[in-house]
Amino acid sequence: MTSLLAFLVVIGISVVIHESGHFLAARACGVRVDEFAFGMGPAVLSRQGKETRWSLRLFPLGGFVRLAGMGEPGETPCPPERSFGGKTAGQRFVILAAGSAFNLLLAWILTVLLLMGYGILDLQTPRVGEVMAGYPAQQAGIEPGDRIVGINNRKVEDWKAMASAIRREAPKGPVHLEVEREGVLRFLTVEIPTDPKEKAPLLGVRPARRTMGLLEATTQGWGYSWRMGMEILSGIWRWVFRTQKVDLTGPVGIASMAGEAARQGFWEFLSFLAILNLHLGLLNLLPFPALDGGRLVFVGLEAVLRRKVPERYENYIHYAGFVLLLTMILFVTWKDVSRLLQH
Missing domain, CATH: 2.30.42.10 (PDZ domain)
Known part of the structure; x- marks a missing residue:
């Protein structure tokens, strides 16, 4: 039960922070936000705001922000100036990158709090x-x-x-x-x-x-976050190119680690939340279809080629990427469950 509750808390905070980045950047750029959803699957609770529908979905894994002009079926017509597709490549880049930026910012803020309250x-x-x-x-x-x-x-x-x-x-x-x-x-x-x-x-x-004072913790927090980020990227590189064995962890493994961190105490739990957001922020920026980083690649190509990649081709690529990601998550989850059963 502790692992489940801890998992829901860390995932809830991380997802809301990530999607808030997209939401606030979209609003700042004048894009209409049709829905802000936490979780996946059918809506359990929802409320229609002035412009945005706020919904809680059945499965508390992930979330999304539905922007006008992203080609969603059944979308209400939208004037070009309020549409995601009608914005400049630079504005779309900011909107897509803002989710990861918010995760990385939260990781840094939590690191500063750890250095001030728990210390090294x-x-x-x-x-x-x-x-x-x-x-x-x-x-x-x-x-x-x-x-x-x-x-x-x-x-x-x-x-x-x-x-x-x-x-x-x-x-x-x-x-x-x-x-x-x-x-x-x-x-x-x-x-x-x-x-x-x-x-x-x-x-x-x-x-x-x-423990550190605010000024020292602020500067040292950047250093700690940077070094940890480089270690994460190095691990991804080693995994992709098979230069060293790297263990992947899925939702079950994350739940187990979240529960263990919660049992160890408040500061350990805060540390886990910081590391998780650092992982989420960097992983979402990877140039892989269906991730924010994959969408950023298409925005970058548009800026270089001076024309958009046809939407249907881009959607096919992202769909294929989503299927691959889902397959990998299921495989890693099976490995996590096998490890837990062995122990």
């Missing part, structure tokens, strides 16, 4: 954030907030230096620690055996977290 592991200092139960650190009396500033009479300045010193010195025998607590130095001697799982000496401490 502070590896610049040897300050202890957590002491693990049953490990040598707990037995020696180390507490959260302590700073391990020396190991076997050698000073350490940061977490990496401290961890390296422990790995180097622990196999030799008892380790002498200099621990600073509230400005007072304490000297501890502790045996640090090799952990059978990690196959390395483990003191049993984790680094403290450091």
Whole structure:
């Protein structure tokens, strides 16, 4: 139940944000929006606004914004100046790209909130954030907030230096620690055996977290989002060209991960939502038929060739792309279910 509720929340937020991007861009460009729908299938609830019908569909997967002039069957006639097809290539490009832009913007905003509220592991200092139960650190009396500033009479300045010193010195025998607590130095001697799982000496401490102010979080948020985005695109590249095995995840896998993130806590759930929106934003921009990126390719061709690709040919290509996407989603979902049943 937790996984299902978490899945509905993350999908609901992500879809509404994405479609809101298309909706607001279309309105800004003067395009008539006939419908804003959340979900797929028959409408369960709907309300007709002044110009736009708002609907909730039976299956809470995806959503859409129906724009005038996109060739939908049964469409109410629309003057060219209010039609999507009647807008310039630049305006149509903005409308199509706005959905992904909103997902990427949300991912960045959530990253900023995470950096301000939850922070990052502070590896610049040897300050202890957590002491693990049953490990040598707990037995020696180390507490959260302590700073391990020396190991076997050698000073350490940061977490990496401290961890390296422990790995180097622990196999030799008892380790002498200099621990600073509230400005007072304490000297501890502790045996640090090799952990059978990690196959390395483990003191049993984790680094403290450091939160950021608004200005630092704003700039660092761009950096974190950019690096994660590059990792996502790199993974897509490796999958397409088969240079490395990459596991794909469908709706069932996403639901499982959303549930796990929700069980871990608020900040973990927020982090998952940020990463999911980063994925959705970038994946929708891929130049594949039926995706926003595929439609952007046709707008780009129009700008280069100075004429539109015949609508029926474009529709055939997008339909074929949709069938391929649906087939891939069903295959990945089957793989996800198989993995869950095995576990």
